[in-house]
Amino acid sequence: MAWNESGNGQKNDRDPWKNQGGRDQGPPDLDEAVKNLLGKLGLGGGGSNKGGGSASLGGKGLGIVLVLAVVVWFIAGFYTVKEAERGVVLRFGQYHNLVESGLHWRPVLIDSVQTVDVSNVQQFQSEGFMLTQDENVVRVELDVQYRIVNPRDYLYAVENADNSLVQATDSALRFVVGHSSMDEVLTVGRENVRAQTLELLERIIEPYQLGIQVVDVNLLPARPPEAVKDAFDDAIAAQEDEQRFIREAEAYAREIEPLARGQVRRLLQEAQAYREQTVLRAQGEVARFNELLPQYQAAPEVTRQRLYLETLEAIYANTAKVMVDVEGSNNMMYLPLDQILQKQRERIQQMQSNQEDRVTPLDTSSRSDSSRNSNQSGSSTGRTTSGRG
Structure with missing residues (x-):
């Protein structure tokens, strides 16, 4: 059924566009619809509203819009x-x-x-293969920590402060590595390389006013190229062994030095004691001769003979020789009786020690008696020999 037919088949003159009299006027005008909407909002152009009433209503609506715009502008600020x-x-x-x-x-x-952000510390890494002073190539990595201290300079003094800092760091690191040997970069001189890089980096960025403060730089372990890595690992191990040997030597020196100082003090004390002893002995000899001088002046021959006998007595007392006068002969026979007696005593002591190992604890008294008898016999033998001599 068409939109313009009724239910009983008759034509209906009503249509959606509210055409009257069956006239086809088409869809409503868009400009008219906009004017009607503005009229309802009080912005003017309402069609039927004319005169001063519509003008006052339009001015009031414009004021409201302006107030709303100012409020929104203020809140957005x-x-x-x-x-x-x-x-x-x-x-x-x-x-x-x-x-x-x-x-x-x-x-x-x-x-x-x-x-x-001016509070948090930021960081980046600068790395790459660099040429050392001794014309070797190493891979160096440097960790840089920094923070922003002047936001205005950081944003507007240079085009990109972060990129400028990266380039300055790379330049400073390459300069320091280029004036250092490979061994220094890889082993013992790493701390010097780090300190020199930090100092040079601060001098480079100072004229540019980046608004950045470098907090610290950390030189990560450098690595040689893979082609020579094994050789440099051996070199590093040798240097570590060298340091270990040095520490061991220092520990040994700390241990030996007090002993040596003690021996030096002991020798000094012994030398001082010997000096005092020698001086006192000399003074005693001088005093003895001073006392002997009046006696010698009174009886020179007797005093000379007595001194001669005392001297011989002192000499033979310290001599291990035994002289035997053989009757009817003009020669003196020398017998090493002292050595014979010494060997005899050693044999007796050895026999006694063997008996002590074999006897029981009940034989202690008899063993001591036999030892005493042996000692007495040895003593008597010695006395007899000495008396005969």
Whole structure:
């Protein structure tokens, strides 16, 4: 059934466009619809509303829109800067001021704000193959830690402060490595390379005013090219052994030095004692001769004979020789009786020690008696021999 036919088959003159009299007027005009909408909002152009009433209503609506726009513009101007950040305010694209953390307001479309993190420490790594002073190639990695201290300089002093710092670090590192030997970069001189790189990097970035402070640099373990890696590993191991030997030698020196100092003090004390003993003995000899001089002057011959006999007595007392006068002969026979007696005593002591090992504890008294008898016999033998001599 068509839209213009009724249920009983008759034609219906009503249509969706509310055409009257069966006239085909087409769809409603879009401009008319917009004017009607503006009229309802009080912005004028309402069609049937004419005169001063429509003009006053349109002015009131425009005021409301302006107030709403101002409120929205004011609310949109509030912004927050985080605790670790600082805000750089630009007014019409030019630096205006620096704001701290917290809630702030700016005029939208006039001021713009860029926030910069100034509390947290940032880091990056500079690495690459570099040529040393002795014309060797090493792979060096440097870890750089920095933080932003001047947000304005960081944003506007150079085009890209982070990239500038990376390039300055690479330049400083290559300069220091180029003036160091490979052994220094790989082993003993790593701390010097790190310190020199930090000092040179600070001097390089100072004129550029990057607004960045380098906190620290850390030189990671350098590596030689793979073709010579094994040889340099051996060299590093040898240097480690050298350091270990040095520490062991120092420990040995710390152990021996007190003993040597003690021996030196002991020798000094013994020398001092010997000196005093010699001086005292000499003084005693002088005193003895001073006492002997009046006796010698009174009886020279007797005193000379007595001194001669005392001297012979002192000499023979320290001599291990036994002289035997053979009757009827003009020669003196020498017998090593002292050595014979000494060997005899050693044999007796050896026999006694063997008997002590074999006897039981009950034979202790008899063993001691036999030892005593043996000692007495040896003593009597010695006395007899000495008396005969």
